[in-house]
Amino acid sequence: QLQLVESGGGLVQPGGSLRLSCAASGFTLDYYSIGWFQQAPGKERKGVSCISSSGGRTNYGDSVSGRFTMSRDNAKNTVYLQMNSLKPEDTAVYYCAAKEGYVCYEAPHKYDSWGQGTQVTVSS
DSSP, X not given: OXXXXXXXXXXXXXXXXXXXXXXEESSOGGGEEEEEEEEOTTSOOEEEEEEOTTSSOEEEOTTTTTTEEEEXXXXXXXXXXXXXXXXXXXXXEEEEEEEESSOOOSOGGGOOEEOOOEEEEEOO
16 A cells, blocks of 8 residues: 655744655655645645656746755655745645656646645744
8 A cells, every 4th residue: 555654844933944754655666756745724735846756857836946855765765855945935734745657747636645744834
């Protein structure tokens, strides 16, 4: 059974940093591209970033480009999202999701397996 578990969320002040982790079990990530998504209260889930199955290509949404960095360690079956210079508008539940194949997408409907989410709150 494919399972993804996010961790690393929490409360941070504006300008601070967090690193989210997405650990996979029940399958190896080698052949899966991974996306990170955020969902704020009352808003639709939207893509934040994604990484190809090899890790050779990453894409970022305009609102996080230059501040967030996505990486993966296939040996540890884990994907990371380093979030720097956090802003109050980054506050949301963050989800990771997996899809088979090299190419990653920002669209949530492209993904098959989802984690339960981790809350990120940016506030002073």
